[in-house]
Amino acid sequence: MPRTSPRPTRRRGGKNDIKYPRLGSRVSRSMVNQGITVATMADRVGMAPSKISTIRCGYTMPTHDHLVAIAHELSDPGIIDVAKQYLEATCNQCSKVFHRNPSFQRGDQKFCSTICRSRFWNDKVKEEREATARGRVISARRRESEALNKVSELEHELERVATDIYRFCKRCEWDEVCKDDACELRDWSPFPYRGE
Numbered sequence: 001m002p003r004t005s006p007r008p009t010r011r012r013g014g015k016n017d018i019k020y021p022r023l024g025s026r027v028s029r030s031m032v033n034q035g036i037t038v039a040t041m042a043d044r045v046g047m048a049p050s051k052i053s054t055i056r057c058g059y060t061m062p063t064h065d066h067l068v069a070i071a072h073e074l075s076d077p078g079i080i081d082v083a084k085q086y087l088e089a090t091c092n093q094c095s096k097v098f099h100r101n102p103s104f105q106r107g108d109q110k111f112c113s114t115i116c117r118s119r120f121w122n123d124k125v126k127e128e129r130e131a132t133a134r135g136r137v138i139s140a141r142r143r144e145s146e147a148l149n150k151v152s153e154l155e156h157e158l159e160r161v162a163t164d165i166y167r168f169c170k171r172c173e174w175d176e177v178c179k180d181d182a183c184e185l186r187d188w189s190p191f192p193y194r195g196e
């Protein structure tokens with residue numbers, strides 16, 4: 001009988017889904033300590049209770065306004081700093097440290113501004129274009145050198161053939177004057193023709 005293993009299902013609650021554990025536990029602890037329920041908090045800050053729950057679990061990050069509201073409700077401004085640590089990123093273009101927009105998925109925001117984003121991509125396109133142009137020059141040079149090699153090979157072969165013809169004709173005409181008009185090599189012979 002084939003062994004069946006449970007089908008792996010993708011659902012919230014996996015270790016990888018918890019992106020903001022320190023923020024989640026700070027909010028959660030503070031709410032428990034102050035006896036504030038999810039429903040109460042949701043009501044006070046104008047969010048869906050399910051949103052408050054996902055924040056408490058560390059799955060999601062509230063928007064800046066909601067974050068400020070939650071911190072205010074809990075009288076814990078430190079929550080904002082905890083959240084900001086998660087949003088710190090270094091710009092791929094100018095290397096400046098900036099705070100990501102929490103509504104972006106983690107890691108999606110790689111630039112401090114749209115200017116840096118377009119600069120980065122413009123540079124990349126330019127680099128690629130230059131690389132393509134360089135590649136073309138290199139392959140043109142390679143083709144040229146291959147053609148030159150071929151020419152020099154043919155030159156050597158011609159030299160060899162000419163030497164062979166000279167030797168052949170020399171065996172026939174020791175005085176290097178051809179007397180045989182009907183010879184197949186007449187057109188190729190290095191010797192002048194003089195009929196007798």
Ligand SMILES: [Zn+2]
Pocket residue numbers: 091092093094095096111112113116
């Ligand atoms: Zn930047």
